[in-house]
Amino acid sequence: MRNQVKILGELGSMILIAAITALVGTILVLAVGADTGKAFGAFFSGILGSFYSFTEVLVRATPLILAGLGVAVAFQARFFNIGAEGQLYMGAIGATWAGLYLPAMPLYLHLGIAMMAGFLLGGIWAVIPGFLKSQYRIPEVINTIMFNYIAINIVGILVRTVMANKTSPLPMSPRLSDDLHLPFLADPTRLHAGLLVALVSAVLVYLFLYKTTWGFELRAVGNNPRASSCSGISVKKTIVISSLISGGLAGLAGGSEILGVHGRLMEGISPEFGYIAIIVALLGRNHPFGVVLAGVGIAALQIGATTMQRRAGVPASISLIIMGLLVVLILGRQYWIKSRST
């Protein structure tokens, strides 16, 4: 009985948050003087208007889910990884490198190795701040942000120098061979097997976090590092491992974008996927399955907003406002729930 009231309360607060967000969205649409009917029509038809548009949501959700899983793993270990963006770019470098320069081999092996290279490079990019935090207590928030900018500049340097496409003046790498592409799932849409990678990753992350001793230690350290070390769990090792996996997942997101969407390395392949992944993790409550739902939800919000901009002239940055607002409201809701339970 008590539980039911609690669940109803949680449900109610979620509905309230949704209502506030919708209200603010409407006000913003009205503010630009757009026709609300037309705007919201565009928003929803952008998401569910056709099978194609829905697959576009999933294409967009793929990197968000992967990077969001990465952020969630780190947050569970209380490693504030704000660096998914940089890790994603490093993963993209790794996958492109493996795709361009490795000797010929069977297609699926090559794809697998390219994704693994993405995982590895992304992981390394996160392990450095992870190591610095665990060993020297250097705040990871600042470090991971700096590593984002450095990674983005490294991409800029690479596509102009060693990985440049000699036949084109544009700053980009040569195109990967046409075969070297994650399989398409629903021709003629752009939906690719990266989504499967994301979903399988979510299941694996779930098993890792909740069914293995490593995940147990990771959650223990995240909740109380001091008590964990008092019972013999190595906090330093755990933080390094969690940063490796976290960065690796973000790196997979980069690899999947290269091998599933772009086919080559260039600047700007991530419209802040790595930062939005933080919101995805937060909305998904750092739980792998929550992250999948939140990833699809945020992707839908962004795709819908883009359509709304195209058809009704409402700036797409409305989706950023909504995201920021959602997080603020959810933080507020946590306070509300806490203050009621005591």
Next chain:
Amino acid sequence: MPLLCMKQVCKSFGKVQANQKVNLTVERGEIHALLGENGAGKTTLMNILYGIYQPDSGSILMDDQPVSISSPGEAISLKIGMVHQHFMLVPTLSVSQNITLGIKERGYPFTDRKEVDRKITRVSREYGLDIDPTAIIEDLSVGVLQRVEIIKLLYHQAELLILDEPTAVLTPQETENLFAVLKRLKEDGRSIIIITHRIAEVQSIADRVTVLRDGARVGCDNIGNVGEARLSEMMIGRQLDTAVRETSHQNRLNEAAVLSLENVSLNGRNVNILSKLTLELKPGEILGLAGVDGNGQKELAEVIVGIRRPDSGKVLFEGNDVTILGVRKRKRIGMAYVPDDRHHDGLILDMDLSSNLILNAHDQPPFARFHFLNDQVRRRHAEQTITDYQVKTPGVGTLVRYLSGGNQQKIILARELDGIPKLIVASQPTRGLDIGAEEFVNKLLLAQRDRGAGILLISADLDQLIKLSDRIAVIFDGRITGLLNNHAGIDLAEIGLKMAGVA
């Protein structure tokens, strides 16, 4: 006309009724003891008086005038001062800055420090409380900090002084000094409320006493009208059967030591926390470690179980050098650790009961195989523990955060004793527990001793040490200053002097 009158004060935290219709009257120029068990609601009542908490209902009168005290600032302006059990001093500031914190002295905000310092020196000389106003708090010892707190109240010209368990951090001799100061303050016409759970203290210092039990007032009387037995009955609610310590004593003292420390040293930032400490513990004995808090007890415990590495010296377990082993390995070969700070060191409050029970062994069969956790085994183990230790909980999936202190401590004990350890390091194992839980823990420790485990019992509570220990070691400033056999005629004064590093 009494100085203070608290009437029908009620306060609850969630479902816990911390104060129920409590009345308290304090006259001018008296020392009033507020006696009660841990958790009886003494501190809550005083925090209400000091404006930290707001009462749910009830009223407060000062000089017969109703007052509402919604913040410590208002309490201070009503000339109420409080020395909290955990000192309220900012470690990075100087003594003088701490004393004037929150008050506007001449020249504010460019306060004339020199003048303030002179005033502090004057006040401190007047009461024989020597202090250097320019010293930085984090460099001072606990005894000095208490002096700073008291000078702070005098500087604020408080008329009503509240002291929360002031003797917990003092040696018996320091306690006597404190009491002398309090008596002088009383003679000056100030009123003092002293919170305590020690009946002997009440009898030696107080004029009147109010006893709280389970958040309610059970009585108030002049100290001359109530004897020790009556006070203890009021406080505990039944007559205490004075537990007679049965020594195991023990033909095992000739056996090889289960733990020996050889010249263990540990360096802090500027000071030596432990210096060349040597100690031996036999199987089947309880070795009590007496000492004022903060003399290296916690660090010693952590060196023994492997949370800290000593800078020099050796830790031997059953004759083998384990100095370089980590916590995990030491626990596996038979060490157990009951830390003093349950919430920070012992438990992961936001994980469930069953997970907290396997914190030491989560990667060992039967709880895990090939790094995969076995949820069923874990749950069954938790259910068994709940029955064995009579843990009160809605279920095995309950977050430990929502258990009471006593039940939380049972979880730690169950976890640590699970491996049938040969050595148990128990640090303040009954601190903050109610009588029932305390008895449970004490019995458990005695049973472990009888089984043959060696126990290092660290406690600031001399009564507990004398009740349970076979031998008592005294620690001061990171050194063992004395080692005594515990017998009926044990000399408390001698322990006290050793705690102060004098003898």
Next chain:
Amino acid sequence: MDTGLIGILTALLAASVRMATPLTLAGLGETFSEKSGILNIGLEGIMLSGAFFSFIFAYYSQSILLGLLGGCLGGVFISMIHGYLSVRLNVDQTIAGLALNFLALGLTSFFFLMAFGRTTDLPECPVVHQIAIPLLSDIPIIGPAFFNQDPFIYLTFLLVALCYVVLHRTEWGINIQATGEHPRAADAAGISVSGTRYRAALLNGVFGGLGGSYLTLALLGFFMENITSGKGYIALVVVILGRRHPVGVLMAAILVGAAEALQFRMQTMGFGIPSQVFNMFPYVITVLVLLFSIGKNRTPAALGEPYIRNNR
């Protein structure tokens, strides 16, 4: 050749000081905030909002003073939301700050587009001009850097001195420090913890907003989406490097500013090296300096911790 080198040094130092100014201003605000116990990652959002509103005010009124006012208000708007979330609702300050960065980026981009549409030529606002201080500005190398600048920069120096006095020479500074080190003790001494923290948040908004205004009203003269592009994050680093001391913050900001100035210089010199190599400078320097500051930092004990009086 000699004069050439001096000329380059002079220009470089002057540019470093200009680059350092927004970082110093924002860093001063964050210093107050962190000393009182609030870690505000939302500094980027504060600066962005400050830049936007200073531009809007200056653009429509053609007055720089009103632009400054707008910048302060814009910064305060974001910092007070963060203050409310941290002080009243006790939420996770890092996450709240990140969320506010999104919110500020979204709001400023949205309203900028709404007001000016999608244009290629950006609308411009008035900017402040440099004023040489007689005599002092003739000192070689440092003269032009410190005494032939815009009034904004002189104001910044003044504020550094003022903040130093407030934080280290007055009771106000002691109260702030007490709130960040041991809020319970501050509370018991009758200092309002939430009041102190709200005031610090307010200052953070004013200073951060001024820092953002500097970008529009002094450096650039226009606004564009995400104009701060990470300056707020770098300002956070400046606070750590400067060890939460106003003068330290200024020094750290000049160091990072020099890296930025050097980057522009190198780019224009054209070594045939991609400009990204130089773009990385400030970030790499930041990481390196963080590395070298290992163990030297003392963070306020209660930084990032909500204070809940009724907590037992």
